[in-house]
Amino acid sequence: MAEMRTYQRAQAVVFRKTNERFGGLSNMAPGYPLEINGTRIHTAEALYQASRFPHLPDVQHLIIRQISPMTAKMRSKPFRKDSRPDWERVRVPIMKWCLRVKLAQNWENFGQLLLETDTLPIVEDSRKDEYWGAKASEDGTLHGNNVLGRLLMELREKLKRDPSTLFEVQPLPVDDFLLFGLTIPPIAALARKHLIVQPQAKKILPPAQASFLDSDHR
Numbered sequence: 778m779a780e781m782r783t784y785q786r787a788q789a790v791v792f793r794k795t796n797e798r799f800g801g802l803s804n805m806a807p808g809y810p811l812e813i814n815g816t817r818i819h820t821a822e823a824l825y826q827a828s829r830f831p832h833l834p835d836v837q838h839l840i841i842r843q844i845s846p847m848t849a850k851m852r853s854k855p856f857r858k859d860s861r862p863d864w865e866r867v868r869v870p871i872m873k874w875c876l877r878v879k880l881a882q883n884w885e886n887f888g889q890l891l892l893e894t895d896t897l898p899i900v901e902d903s904r905k906d907e908y909w910g911a912k913a914s915e916d917g918t919l920h921g922n923n924v925l926g927r928l929l930m931e932l933r934e935k936l937k938r939d940p941s942t943l944f945e946v947q948p949l950p951v952d953d954f955l956l957f958g959l960t961i962p963p964i965a966a967l968a969r970k971h972l973i974v975q976p977q978a979k980k981i982l983p984p985a986q987a988s989f990l991d992s993d994h995r
């Protein structure tokens with residue numbers, strides 16, 4: 778279990794609604810479509826929720842076909858008790874994998890948004906979930922495990938330091954890592970595979986533009 782943390786709202790990137798400045802960091806955000814084995818998945822939330830049920834492809838279909846991420850989450854609720862037996866143990870690596878897929882397949886817009894958070898703590902401000910996010914305290918601080926925010930910060934740092942390691946996302950080494958009964962293959966970044974991250978300007982540039990830059994400033 779991750780430690781509880783306290784965050785000062787003014788010194789953090791805080792998101793709650795998807796239409797806010799950093800709302801794209803939420804798994805609920807539209808506009809970051811995914812594709813696995815030829816199936817379009819509308820949000821990272823739908824992929825995460827479907828990952829509970831590799832042994833129940835019909836339930837995965839029910840979740841994945843939802844356009845609304847909240848509806849995808851709601852559809853999974855009645856089946857939660859039937860989540861894969863090791864769900865509590867694998868849910869954080871699965872969330873991390875979902876975020877990696879979201880980045881690989883939305884390299885420019887999600888990568889850019891992550892870099893724009895600079896070096897600030899990232900926190901999902903949640904009314905009731907202090908595990909994935911953090912809840913507002915009476916003193917105005919945010920308190921919680923903030924596991925989603927911490928995974929996003931970890932991903933951001935990797936994106937700054939070693940972007941090429943994020944171009945391809947390997948399937949997780951967990952039992953029955955399946956979508957609709959099929960093995961999930963390595964996921965390659967779509968189209969923009971060769972973009973270069975230039976952290977200082979917090980911009981992602983194609984190689985042709987990047988080559989004009991002094992290497993000290995890449």
Ligand SMILES: Nc1nc(O)c(N)c(N[C@@H]2O[C@H](COP(=O)(O)O)[C@@H](O)[C@H]2O)n1
Nearest residue numbers: 803804805822825850901903906909925
């Ligand atoms: N119910 C709800 N409403 C929101 O607006 C949220 N952002 C969330 N949080 C997200 O729900 C996912 C975790 O789901 P489980 O409770 O583990 O099934 C995760 O993506 C959170 O960021 N929930």
